[in-house]
Amino acid sequence: MSGRIRGWLDERLALGDVIEALRHKTVPHHRYSIWYYFGGMTLFLFGIQVGTGALLLLYYRPSAAEAYESVQFIVTRVPFGWLVRSIHAWSANLMVASAVAHLFSVLFLHAYRRPRELTWLSGVLLLLLTLAFGFTGYLLPWNEVSFFATRVGTDIAAAVPLIGRGIVRFLRGGDDVTGATLTRLFGFHVAVLPAVASGLVALHLLLVQRHGMSVPPSVARRAAEDRGAIRAMPFIPHFLLRDLFAWTIVLAALAALSTFYPWELGTKADPFAPAPAGIRPEWYFLWAFETLKHVPPAIAGINGELIAVAVMAAGALAALLLPFLAGHTAQTRRVVVWAGGAALAFMAIMTGLALAAVAP
Amino acid sequence: MPARGHGRKWPISGLSACRRRGAARLGVQKFPHRPKNSSTFLSTDCVSLLLHPVDPRNSAPGRRSVVNWLLGLWGGGVCGAVLYPVARYLAPPEVPEAATQSVMAGSAQSLAPNSGRVVAFGSRPAIVIRTAAGDLRAFSATCTHLDCTVQYRPDLQRIWCACHNGQYDLNGRNVAGPPPRPLEAFDVNVKDDQIALSRKS
Numbered sequence: 425m426s427g428r429i430r431g432w433l434d435e436r437l438a439l440g441d442v443i444e445a446l447r448h449k450t451v452p453h454h455r456y457s458i459w460y461y462f463g464g465m466t467l468f469l470f471g472i473q474v475g476t477g478a479l480l481l482l483y484y485r486p487s488a489a490e491a492y493e494s495v496q497f498i499v500t501r502v503p504f505g506w507l508v509r510s511i512h513a514w515s516a517n518l519m520v521a522s523a524v525a526h527l528f529s530v531l532f533l534h535a536y537r538r539p540r541e542l543t544w545l546s547g548v549l550l551l552l553l554t555l556a557f558g559f560t561g562y563l564l565p566w567n568e569v570s571f572f573a574t575r576v577g578t579d580i581a582a583a584v585p586l587i588g589r590g591i592v593r594f595l596r597g598g599d600d601v602t603g604a605t606l607t608r609l610f611g612f613h614v615a616v617l618p619a620v621a622s623g624l625v626a627l628h629l630l631l632v633q634r635h636g637m638s639v640p641p642s643v644a645r646r647a648a649e650d651r652g653a654i655r656a657m658p659f660i661p662h663f664l665l666r667d668l669f670a671w672t673i674v675l676a677a678l679a680a681l682s683t684f685y686p687w688e689l690g691t692k693a694d695p696f697a698p699a700p701a702g703i704r705p706e707w708y709f710l711w712a713f714e715t716l717k718h719v720p721p722a723i724a725g726i727n728g729e730l731i732a733v734a735v736m737a738a739g740a741l742a743a744l745l746l747p748f749l750a751g752h753t754a755q756t757r758r759v760v761v762w763a764g765g766a767a768l769a770f771m772a773i774m775t776g777l778a779l780a781a782v783a784p
Numbered sequence: 785m786p787a788r789g790h791g792r793k794w795p796i797s798g799l800s801a802c803r804r805r806g807a808a809r810l811g812v813q814k815f816p817h818r819p820k821n822s823s824t825f826l827s828t829d830c831v832s833l834l835l836h837p838v839d840p841r842n843s844a845p846g847r848r849s850v851v852n853w854l855l856g857l858w859g860g861g862v863c864g865a866v867l868y869p870v871a872r873y874l875a876p877p878e879v880p881e882a883a884t885q886s887v888m889a890g891s892a893q894s895l896a897p898n899s900g901r902v903v904a905f906g907s908r909p910a911i912v913i914r915t916a917a918g919d920l921r922a923f924s925a926t927c928t929h930l931d932c933t934v935q936y937r938p939d940l941q942r943i944w945c946a947c948h949n950g951q952y953d954l955n956g957r958n959v960a961g962p963p964p965r966p967l968e969a970f971d972v973n974v975k976d977d978q979i980a981l982s983r984k985s
Contacts, residue, residue, distance in 0.1 A: 572932050576947055579931040590875065597876045600907060604876060696904045698911075698925070698935030699946040716930070717948045721964035728962065729930075781949075 449636070450656035451663040454643045459529035460663075461670045462522050463632070468671045469519035470625065472678070473557075476512040477614065484564070486610035488603030491566035492692040499689060510682035516558055518678065520708045523551045531746070531764045534757050535638035541747040543631040546624050548744050553621050558706060560613040563606060571693035573705050574609070575601045580716075583729035600695070641757065704778060711774035712736065714781070739767065881907065886982035892920065892974045900936025900943070903981070909933050910970060910981055915954050916941060920974065922981045923956040923967035934967070943967065 434440055451460065483502055485494040498505035527547065530536055536544035563574045578601065581591040597604030639654055647654045657663055705713050719728040742749065750756035884906030895901055900913035902925050909925035913936045923943065925933050932947035942959070943952040950961035957966045970981045 572947060576930040576932060593876055594874055598879070695907075695933075696902055696909045697933065698902050698909075699932040701946045703932075703946050713948075717962060719962060721929075721958070721962055727964070 446660055449633075449659035451637050451659055452639045452643070453655040453657045454639070456529075456533055456640055456643065459526075459533060460637055461667060462526035462529060464667045465670055465674055466519055466522040466526055467625070467629075468674060469515050469522060470621075472515045473512065473519060474618070476508050476515065479508045480512055481614065486564070486607050488566060488606055488693075491564060491606060492689075495565045495689060499686075506686055507682055510686045511678055513687035514678055514681045514685075516561065517706070517708075518674065520554055520558060522674075523554050524708070527551055527743075528764060528768060530638075532761060533638065533640040534751055534760065535640070536747040537638070537751040538747070540631070540635050540638060543628060543635065544747050545744060546628040546631065548740075548746075550621065550624050550628060552740065553617055553624065555708070557613060557617055557621075558708065560609040560617065562706065563601075563609050564613065565689060566606060566693050567690035568693050568697070568700055569690055569703055571601060571695070572699045572703055574605065577705075577709075578605075580729065580733060583727055583733045585730070602695075641754070707775065710778040711771040714774040714778035717778075717781075884983075886980055889922070889979040889981050892977050892979050895920070895979070898938045898941065902933060902935065905970070905981060911936065911943060911967075912972065912979055912981065913943070913954070920972045920979065921954060921956075922970040922972045922979075923952075924970070925967075927963055928958065928965040928967065929961070929963040 451457070480498065483494055483498045483505070485491060495509065499509050500506075502508075530544065530547065559574075559577055563570045578592055578595045581595065582588040584591060593599065595605070595608070596602070597608040643654060704710060715732060716729070719732045721728050723731050746760065750760050887903065887905050887910070889903040889910070889912045890901065895912065895914045897914050897918050898916040900911050902909050902911050904910070905924070910922055911925040911934060912920065912922045914920055925935075927934050927945040927947065927950055929945065929948055929950050932945050934943050934945045934950075934952065936942075937944040940951065941954065943954075943956070944950070945961070945963070948962050950963040951959055952963065952967055953959045955966075956969050958964065969984060971984055973980045973982070
């Protein structure tokens with residue numbers, strides 16, 4: 425019976441080649457192999473976000489009058505609603521962490537090199553999309569902290585000359601953060617971003633399958649010096665089982681975090697209340713938040729925010745174009761390691777300062 | 785059979801191939817089991833032919849460029865007709881709102897010295913403070929840095945923004961932290977214990 429079904433499917437889908445290729449696919453096995461698991465982990469967390477997001481949509485109402493109350497309803501009245509919402513919030517955080525770890529591991533192991541430029545490009549775009557998911561989703565519960573975070577986050581765009589005000593109005597759906605902003609960010613969060621992300625994830629995965637896992641130059645060099653082949657393990661079942669094992673650990677961590685540290689809802693947003701003392705964004709935006717605190721109003725007569733925004737945009741652009749700028753020679757690879765290390769150190773120091781800061 | 789088995793560039797112009805389409809159709813019917821790589825353009829529309837590369841030696845450049853130009857115009861028009869309304873739709877319309885000139889801001893007596901209160905001034909927040917000396921002052925409560933709402937800090941005797949630690953003195957001047965401009969000041973009047981805020985004339 426199963427043979428007949430397989431035959432029927434094979435005649436229509438011609439999957440034989442794909443299955444055959446997967447059967448022979450191998451994954452290099454060396455001292456840095458552990459970093460191969462973070463991409464899969466990010467994908468797993470993305471799947472969880474799609475699932476829990478769809479569940480939240482069943483009860484959530486995207487309006488300034490009802491959003492907070494509907495989330496309150498989800499976490500207090502809907503059976504397991506607290507768990508679903510908590511998993512969605514925690515999984516979002518773990519997904520950012522996992523995607524950042526994935527990006528920096530690819531950077532430090534130089535996996536962005538030819539012919540994987542497009543894999544890198546789609547990956548960086550996916551990380552930016554993940555941050556956009558985080559930013560747009562943050563406002564949806566319509567609580568005090570998210571209200572001011574959105575006011576600050578969208579107002580940063582105002583620093584851009586000429587079109588800044590227009591971008592702010594586009595993001596907010598008006599001059600202020602109101603119910604119009606909520607419906608807009610909701611639309612981005614549940615329709616526009618998922619559509620773009622799904623396409624990019626498909627492209628990213630296709631490219632990963634096409635090129636296979638990259639072997640770090642140092643591992644390849646050592647193997648060449650020893651005249652030995654690089655060890656590899658079959659994708660099916662060896663690597664796949666390890667992947668599943670990693671996903672199980674992530675799921676267990678997620679369940680533990682969501683159960684023992686359920687995500688707080690806070691108090692409802694009040695446009696006429698002052699920003700609460702100690703307000704700060706999610707941990708992954710803390711470095712930018714702390715940087716903005718230290719940027720003076722004007723540097724050499726130019727708006728300080730504009731310079732900060734320009735530097736951050738240049739950094740993002742350099743990250744996007746990395747494989748076209750460096751990686752061909754050992755020398756440029758060393759520059760990449762130093763630049764990546766410096767960026768990581770800067771973000772770590774700024775995050776540390778933000779965490780240590782106490783109100784004056 | 786025209787243009788059969790010749791790589792990317794058609795040996796004849798798209799238009800002349802078009803003219804021969806009738807014959808080509810017959811050919812297709814005659815030879816239903818054509819090899820995989822044979823050209824498939826024969827049964828397609830002439831328009832798509834024009835989009836294919838043409839060997840410049842054999843094309844009719846005058847007519848082709850005119851048709852290509854027209855096609856480009858048409859394509860551009862379609863894109864514009866779609867993108868313009870979408871772009872306009874994305875930019876929120878200006879909602880006309882009567883500019884608020886003055887608001888009542890509650891009881892003057894209940895505002896103790898060295899404290900402040902945030903009230904609505906139209907759609908935006910305003911802050912009324914009573915200084916330690918007893919004066920009433922009012923400013924826009926929107927921080928000039930990144931749009932947060934400020935509050936009064938009795939311990940500092942300053943207006944303070946919790947978001948990025950910006951500080952303003954009791955005249956609304958930006959004196960510490962990142963704010964680039966002072967807060968807009970409002971006129972304060974008290975009638976029958978009710979505080980009235982109004983824009984500076």
